Amino acid sequence: MTVQRSHFPDRSPVSTLVDFITSGMDDSRYDARLTDPPLIERNSSIKSYTTSRATYPKVRVFYRRHQHADNLPTSPAPIPLLVFIHGLGGSVAQFNALLTSLTPIASCLAVDLPGCGISEFEPRDWPAYTTNALVELLEKVIEDHRDAPAGQGVVLIGHSMGTSLAALLANPRRPKAELHKHVLGLVAICPTTGESLEVWGRWLRAALCIPDFLFDLWRAFDRLGGLESPSVHRFVGKNADAETKRLQYMFNCQSRTPVFRRMAWGALPARGKGMAPEGTATLETWAGLDLPVFLVGGEDDQVVSPADVDKIASALGKKEISPDPDMNGVTDSSDDSGDDANGTARIPALPRHPRKVVISTKLPSPAGHGLLYAQPTVPVLAGLISDFLSTHVTGRLSLGWQLQYLCKDGKWDVKNLEKWRNVAPVSGPIGGVFRAIKTLREVDEEHCPRVFVEKWGGIIKDVIDISHDNPVYDPRGLEQGGIRYHKFPTLSKVPPNDAEIREFIDLVDKIRTDQKQRAQAEVWGDGYAIGVHCHYGFNRTGFLIACYLVERCGFTAKEAIEAFAKARPNGIRHEHFRDRLHVRYSGVKSEA
Structure with a gap:
């Protein structure tokens, strides 16, 4: 890098040196x-x-x-x-x-x-x-x-x-x-x-x-x-x-x-x-x-x-x-x-x-x-x-x-308890990376952290909770069973925005890198996955998983949507979520 004194007018030699050193570091991106x-x-x-x-x-x-x-x-x-x-x-x-x-x-x-x-x-x-x-x-x-x-x-x-x-x-x-x-x-x-x-x-x-x-x-x-x-x-x-x-x-x-x-x-x-x-x-x-x-x-x-x-x-x-x-x-x-x-x-x-x-x-x-x-x-x-x-x-x-106290009638913690019960707890494998799941409930006898660890702890090694609200289960139940918990809040009914998509993909990249190291250290078998859930595990979950499949796994938007639907029957239910995926990965950009 060539530094001319005109770049730093009216500066002392020491101040110029400070500016020169720090100019080689792109610290502006770290603005709080x-x-x-x-x-x-x-x-x-x-x-x-x-x-x-x-x-x-x-x-x-x-x-x-x-x-x-x-x-x-x-x-x-x-x-x-x-x-x-x-x-x-x-x-x-x-x-x-x-x-x-x-x-x-x-x-x-x-x-x-x-x-x-x-x-x-x-x-x-x-x-x-x-x-x-x-x-x-x-x-x-x-x-x-x-x-x-x-x-x-x-x-x-x-x-x-x-x-x-x-x-x-x-x-x-x-x-x-x-x-x-x-x-x-x-x-x-x-x-x-x-x-x-x-x-x-x-x-x-x-x-x-x-x-x-x-x-x-x-x-x-x-x-x-x-x-x-x-x-x-x-x-x-x-x-x-x-x-x-x-x-x-x-x-x-x-x-x-x-x-x-x-x-x-x-x-x-x-x-x-x-x-x-x-x-x-x-x-x-x-x-x-x-x-x-x-x-x-x-x-x-x-x-x-x-x-x-x-x-x-x-x-x-x-x-x-x-x-x-x-x-x-x-x-x-x-x-x-x-x-x-x-x-x-x-x-x-x-x-x-x-x-x-x-x-x-x-x-x-x-x-x-x-x-x-x-x-x-x-x-x-x-x-x-x-x-x-x-x-x-x-x-x-x-x-x-707190979860036990609040669950007086069994309905406070999910929007529609009967609908939640009728949803399959865990999907089939998706893209060799994910499993879509519905939110766990601390007070449920079949889909609570303790039972989830027993049934799925050998396959699902990390869980990403993308629901906006606090979880209706204690994540420590997963952590104590060896499943790592990650909170990544997103809004219901709204397709995640560009920043959220980037952050989700970065998070999954980090988890996958970490999983490879853990797999070697702990001698895991093949097929381990990352569990993702919102409330029921369809729209926001499917949207973000599809984004990752497109941007990291070589899928087209259509292939990603179909792969999710095959593993999780009914797939991404909201049409505007599917439309947003097609627009995002169509290559067509609007001009202001």
Whole structure:
């Protein structure tokens, strides 16, 4: 590449060098506004908040109310609100996979802190980014969404520096704070301590004295190599899969240097006159917590020492505590069915102050600092968090219990129960890649996750749920049986658009690559497949499968539609879905 100075008018030599280095990286495609996951984009809004320290005019807030909040018990309070807090240089998008898993069980809230993700970098005053300033902002946002009149509690789920913010929010020793009274539990992913920050403190203080353009120069060099750059390897490891590396590189590109510097400065422990007056949570802060705490780290974390998990657990006074039996609503040891005499699911207890328990674990290699979005670790992490919430916070956060409770007459969970029952559960093989299935039902005796694993676990190794609503079954039943679950929401009655088609094809490509590796490692037989379902497994399911057959398997639109209909009698029923396929792959384009 030939670089002429005229390309960078009125720039210093160092700034020109920075621009030259970064010009070789096509980072524009990683703009946070362009890469926002659909779940987050559809449930986000931009809001303004004023605290005692600053006004933050444009903060992105993700909030998705539980789909069945109005139909679940509200006494003595609604199901807790789950609050996700990202770390230094992070964003709400890093929680996308966890949000996909946890929005079906509770209302969820997450915030792009100022200058992060798609939140505006305003204000720019350094004191607005101290740890306590961010804690106060988070408290404002949480109170704006928590159903305070109904006494709704919250569970804080933080990552990296976000765990420190969560610990401060939950600590009763923080002066003039009220939110801690409503915090029912805390999940800390890659948690940090004041001690770990002290290790980095000397380096950070020196780095923070460097002008932004020099800091940018270092970051540009750190990203050289793209997916194989030191910046990516540091967070997810050299042996991470390509998708995890791509996500980490994207998050790195989206992190803004001036914001990083301000937040890092604001998190430093006080050290001399003029330094940060407020620091991050210390071991003393963690020791002040009196609630259920789940600590999870990665054995290969190179950013935060995995030993911090043990230090925090020790400070909290970790001890083995058996789960509270009332959490699951079982009060009679002779009857643990969870149903009352009328067959209605019992209502688990929802204590205002769940008893303290400290659970800790470290995911094995190659789990690193990006374990919350790394492809191999996300399903494990989501399952561990779900188990912790339902066992130690309240059994009402169990998706299985919610589905049983809601299914009072057997009809709530499907549009037409009799029609659903008359649909074949699983199609024949389609294109050597797929099986079309109808949605599973947790309460069905023949097509629930447990039975599905027994009947089809040897053939269907992954399930893609393309229904728009939350599933009416607990996906963990599939995961525990070795079938991986993927949520890809689409709207009913509407043919998927171009972006959804591209994303579906990309998802299937990734699953197929992963299946080939699993097949060798686990010695599968031939004929393994990907299951796809919407509600009944005809229109949207057939449409997306047909698109894949055309774009990846060499079918024509007509052949793909016929192949689907042969394996799934009646095929794609809606004519406008079939028409859209023919138009899409006809080669004819309209001109504006």
